[in-house]
Amino acid sequence: MAEAIAVPLSEVADHLPRSADVFICCASYESRSTSVATSLPSDLFRKVLICANKEFKQEIHENEERLLAHFGVKAEQVVLSHDDPFMGLDTIRTALVAANLGGSANVVVDMTTFTHEGLLILIRVLTVALRPGQKLLFVYTPASEYAVGLPSDQKWLSRGLKEIRSVLGFPGAMLPGRPLHLIVLVGFEVERARLLIDSLEPDAISLGVGCDSTDGANRHLPKNIESLNQISIHYPAFHHFSFSSINPYEAEASLVAQVALLPEMNAVVAPMNTKMSTVGAALLALKNRRVQLCYAPALTYNTPAYSSPADFCYFLEVDIPLANEVPAS
Numbered sequence: 140m141a142e143a144i145a146v147p148l149s150e151v152a153d154h155l156p157r158s159a160d161v162f163i164c165c166a167s168y169e170s171r172s173t174s175v176a177t178s179l180p181s182d183l184f185r186k187v188l189i190c191a192n193k194e195f196k197q198e199i200h201e202n203e204e205r206l207l208a209h210f211g212v213k214a215e216q217v218v219l220s221h222d223d224p225f226m227g228l229d230t231i232r233t234a235l236v237a238a239n240l241g242g243s244a245n246v247v248v249d250m251t252t253f254t255h256e257g258l259l260i261l262i263r264v265l266t267v268a269l270r271p272g273q274k275l276l277f278v279y280t281p282a283s284e285y286a287v288g289l290p291s292d293q294k295w296l297s298r299g300l301k302e303i304r305s306v307l308g309f310p311g312a313m314l315p316g317r318p319l320h321l322i323v324l325v326g327f328e329v330e331r332a333r334l335l336i337d338s339l340e341p342d343a344i345s346l347g348v349g350c351d352s353t354d355g356a357n358r359h360l361p362k363n364i365e366s367l368n369q370i371s372i373h374y375p376a377f378h379h380f381s382f383s384s385i386n387p388y389e390a391e392a393s394l395v396a397q398v399a400l401l402p403e404m405n406a407v408v409a410p411m412n413t414k415m416s417t418v419g420a421a422l423l424a425l426k427n428r429r430v431q432l433c434y435a436p437a438l439t440y441n442t443p444a445y446s447s448p449a450d451f452c453y454f455l456e457v458d459i460p461l462a463n464e465v466p467a468s
Contacts, residue, residue, distance in 0.1 A: 142385075142386050142455070143279070143385050143386060143415060143453040143454065143455040144453065144454045144455070145451050145452075145453055146451060146452055146453070146454055147450060147451050148174055148175065148178045148280070148450055148451060148452060149178065151175055151178045151179060151278070151452060152178070152179050152180055152183065154454055155179070155183065155247060155276070156245045156274065156276070158243065158244075158245055159183055159184055159245050159247055160184065160185050160186070160240070160244035160245050160246065161184060161185065161186045161187070161188065161238050161240065161244065161245075161246045161247070162176070162179070162183075162184040162186070162187045162188070162210075162246075162247045162248075162249070163187075163188045163190065163246065163247070163248045163249070163261070164176050164187075164188075164189055164190065164206065164248075164249040164251075164252075165189075165190040165191065165192075165219075165249070165250075165251070165252045165253045165257065166189055166190070166191040166199045166202045166203035166206055166252075167191075167195070167199055167202060167251075167252035168195055168198035168199050168202070168440075168442040168443075168445065169202075169251075169252050169445050169446050169448075170202065170446075170447065170448055171251050171252055171280045171282065171446055171447075171448040172199075172202050172206075172249075172251060172252040173202050173205050173206060173209075174251070174280040174448045174452065175249045175251065175278050175280055175452050176206055176209060176210070176249060177205065177206075177209050181209055181210050181211060181213070184210075184213060184247075185213070186213060186215070186238045187210040187213045187214045187215065188214075188215055188217050188231075188234050188235075188238065189203065189206050189207060189210070189214050189215065189216055189217065190217040190218075190219050190227075190231070190253070190257070190261075191203050191216065191217070191218065191219060192219045192220060192221040192254070192257070193218050193219070193220055193221075194220065194221045194222060195221070195442070198442045203216075215234060215237075217230050217231060217234045218230055219231070219257055221254065221436060222436075224256060224260060224304070224306070224307050225307065227257060227260055228260050228264065228307050228308075231260065231261055231264050232264050232267075232268075235264060235265070235268040236268070240268055240269065240270070240273065241270075242273075243272050243273060243274075244273050245273065245274045245275075245276065246265065246269065246273065246274070246275050246276070247276045247277075247278060248261065248275065248276070248277050248278065249277075249278045249279075249280075250277050250278070250279055250414045250418075251278070251279050251280045251414065251452075253414065254434075254436075255410050255411070255414070255417050255434055256306050256434035256436075258414055258417055258418075258421075259306045259308070259309060259410075259417065259420075259421055259432060259434075260306065260307050260308060262418070262421045262425075262459060263306075263307065263308030263309065263421075263425075264308075265459065266425065266459055266460060266461050266462050267461075267462045269459075269461055270461070271461065274456060275456065275457055275458075275459060276454065276455070276456050276457075277414075277415075277418065277453075277454070277455050277456075277457055278452050278453065278454055279413075279414055279415060279452060279453045279455075280448050280449060280451075280452040280453075281448075281449045281451075281452075281453070282446035282447060282448065282449065283446075283447050283448060283449045283450075284446065284447045285327060285445070285446050286441055286444055286445070286446075287444040287445075287446065287447045288444055289444065294327075295441055296327055296328050296440065296441050296445060297328050297330075297331055297437035297438075297439065297440045297441065298330065298437060298438060298439050299330075299331075299334070299437055299438030299439060300331055300334035300335065300338065300435055300436075300437060300438065301435075301436045301437065301438050302435070302436065303335060303338055303339065303433055303434075303435045304433065304434055304435075305431050305432065305433050305434075306432040306433065306434050309421070309424045309425075309430075309431060309432035310431055311405070311406070311407065311424070311428070311429060311430050311431025311432070312428055312429045313405045313431060314405060317403065317404055317405045318341075318342035318343065318403075318404045318405070319339065319340075319341040319342050319343070319404060319405050319407060320341060320342065320343045320344075320345065320397075320398075320400075320401045320404035320405065320406050320407070321335075321336060321339055321341035321343070321344050321345070321407050321409065322345040322347070322394065322397050322398070322406060322407065322408045322409070323335070323336070323344070323345070323346050323347065323370075323408075323409045323411060324347050324349075324382060324390070324394075324408070324409065324410045324411055324412040324416050324417075324420065325346055325347060325348055325349075325366050325367050325370060325411060325412065326366065326411040326412040326413070327366055328366075328411060328437070329366050329369045329370055331411070331435060331437055332366075332370055332409075332411055333370055333373060334435070335409055335411075335433075335435045336370075336373075336374065338435075339407070341407075342404065343376075343378065343401055343404060344374050344376070344377040344378065345377065345378040345379075345380060345397045345400070346367055346370060346371055346374070346377045346378070346379060346380075347379075347380045347381060347382045347393065347394075347397070347412075348366075348367040348379075348380075348381055348382075349381070349382060349383070349384035349412055349413070349416065350381040350382065350383060350384075351383055351384050351385050351386075367379075378397065378400060380393055380396070380397055381393065382394065382412075382416060382419070383415075383416065383419075384412055384413040384415060384416050385413070385415055385416075385453065386415070386419075386455075387415050387416065387418035387419035387422060387455065387457060388419065388422070389419070390415070390416040390418075390419025390420070391419040391420075391422040391423050393419075394408060394419065394420060394423045395423060395427075398423070398427065398430060405429075405431070406429065406430045406431070407430075407431045407432075407433050408420050408423065408424065408430060408431070408432050408433070409432075409433050409434075409435065410432065411435075415453065415455065418455075418457060420432055421459070422457075422459065422460075425459065425460045426460060
């Protein structure tokens with residue numbers, strides 16, 4: 140499956156493999172975190188892993204309890220930490236080992252409300268946990284609206300920048316003395332992207348804009364372009380490129396071209412757009428170990444009104460390089 144397929148939430152179960160084995164999702168303060176899961180029969184999977192960031196325990200409590208109640212005894216809580224990615228790496232790895240993925244098991248990941256970093260760490264762990272012949276299927280519920288209820292000129296998703304860190308499992312082979320090429324997949328969070336760029340002070344900047352949109356009517360496209368324009372006026376010498384927000388393989392190809400543009404520089408990619416384009420960044424960094432992926436958590440998030448869910452989701456089957464296939468350099 141090279142392209143994502145849009146499916147009504149009411150038909151989600153019809154598009155899953157009959158031999159679906161393990162389901163992984165993330166409870167969040169967004170109602171989108173339960174959209175796919177509660178549309179699935181509770182007996183479809185042998186094991187369900189429900190991830191949740193402990194820093195948002197109060198905000199996510201209702202959605203987490205809803206997921207646990209829906210899947211019953213098959214569900215296992217996996218505690219992540221927004222502030223401590225090492226903890227998330229350990230708990231995800233432990234849960235996957237205990238899940239005992241064997242034979243031709245299929246793993247279905249609802250990536251909708253994982254953080255970009257959490258999703259990337261999960262993918263890296265899956266490169267070790269999966270075996271040849273096992274399938275990885277991603278599901279994603281898009282937002283019908285972001286910053287729900289706020290006027291267009293007052294919408295916000297996050298504020299401030301806590302720190303910048305390389306994503307565990309994607310450190311890149313940074314060569315001392317080489318200049319830095321920062322490649323940003325621009326999303327809606329303009330302030331966060333600007334703070335990231337100003338903090339890293341790269342020698343070269345590539346700013347990418349999504350050429351398509353996850354919402355069926357492409358209502359988010361103008362906002363994508365507006366975000367790029369707001370950022371780019373501060374960095375007149377940037378390299379402009381476009382990428383797919385829906386197809387991870389096309390997003391990967393766009394990133395490959397940007398890295399090749401300045402091969403003498405250390406390349407750092409900041410995936411700040413959709414989760415599907417973030418999968419594309421993971422594919423790039425798994426195949427080119429010189430590329431580093433970075434993550435910049437915000438100081439605060441618009442938890443009460445971050446998004447509202449669409450009535451459909453995307454399915455995409457992805458072939459990630461497994462551990463014994465990942466190049467050493």
